[in-house]
Amino acid sequence: MASKRGRLDQFIARALQVSKKAVRQLLIDNKVLVDGKLAKAPDLQIDEFSHIVCNEVILQQYQKQYYMLNKPDGVVSATVDDKHPTALSLLAGINPDMLHIAGRLDLHSTGLLLITNDAKWSAALMAPDHKVDKHYLVTLANPIDESYIDAFANGMYFEFEDITTLPAQLTILSTYQARVVLREGKYHQIKRMFGRFRNPVVALHRESVGNIMLDNTLLPGEYRVLTKAEVDCIIQH
Known part of the structure; x- marks a missing residue:
């Protein structure tokens, strides 16, 4: 099983079914948290264990087991x-x-x-x-x-x-x-x-x-x- 790394904007676009332009606006508006920190970069690398919140909605919260x-x-x-x-x-x-x-x-x-x-x-x-x-x-x-x-x-x-x-x-x-x-x-x-x-x-x-x-x-x-x-x-x- 390979680690699932990828870009933050691609993940959010898939999760919310929105355009990358819409994702960039969410980032500009300080609506995205990754592992408890404000995310600004669309190309931020995330993996399957990154805790991702957008507009106060949890999009991903897998824990390592x-x-x-x-x-x-x-x-x-x-x-x-x-x-x-x-x-x-x-x-x-x-x-x-x-x-x-x-x-x-x-x-x-x-x-x-x-x-x-x-x-x-x-x-x-x-x-x-x-x-x-x-x-x-x-x-x-x-x-x-x-x-x-x-x-x-x-x-x-x-x-x-x-x-x-x-x-x-x-x-x-x-x-x-x-x-x-x-x-x-x-x-x-x-x-x-x-x-x-x-x-x-x-x-x-x-x-x-x-x-x-x-x-x-x-x-x-x-x-x-x-x-x-x-x-x-x-x-x-």
Whole structure:
């Protein structure tokens, strides 16, 4: 989802169904407030979160929203789906308009899912250049050994996309379980990396993204609003 930037006069002309000449007169007459300040410039750049008032009528007042969801198995990371419940459908009482998912999880993967209407924030979250670590708890069908560690650290070449994955950190927790840290999110990446060892992933659970950790008080399917510190840690990363 891209940020919706544009000119103030174009927005008001569309919202009120008037000409740009009429909009210019409204600006001259001090009838327009943007984020609480008098607006004079027709070409003032606004976005979907600019608070816009014209002639004491609110034309736009969207607020930025940020949520964490403990995604259950069997829920799709999508806004609409004909076969399965969606992540947005679990946000009871929240208007899903403008919301999107920042960093999807597969149908049967579980754990931390971040949902927002702030496109700039989600872009920073997912951009490889920002190198935001994503921690996953992985359960395997077959035993794991030390040879996995170097293979993940060296990156793996995927011929279909003609790419080599960034170095990933793998820590063995037990015979069948490991923690994997990624700084990217290629298609089914973790499952495909373990697939090189012919070791199927039984369960994949995302524990954290950057400094945002899944709230362990949230049951599967529950959500909460992110704290200001959690929001800011992505922007400042």
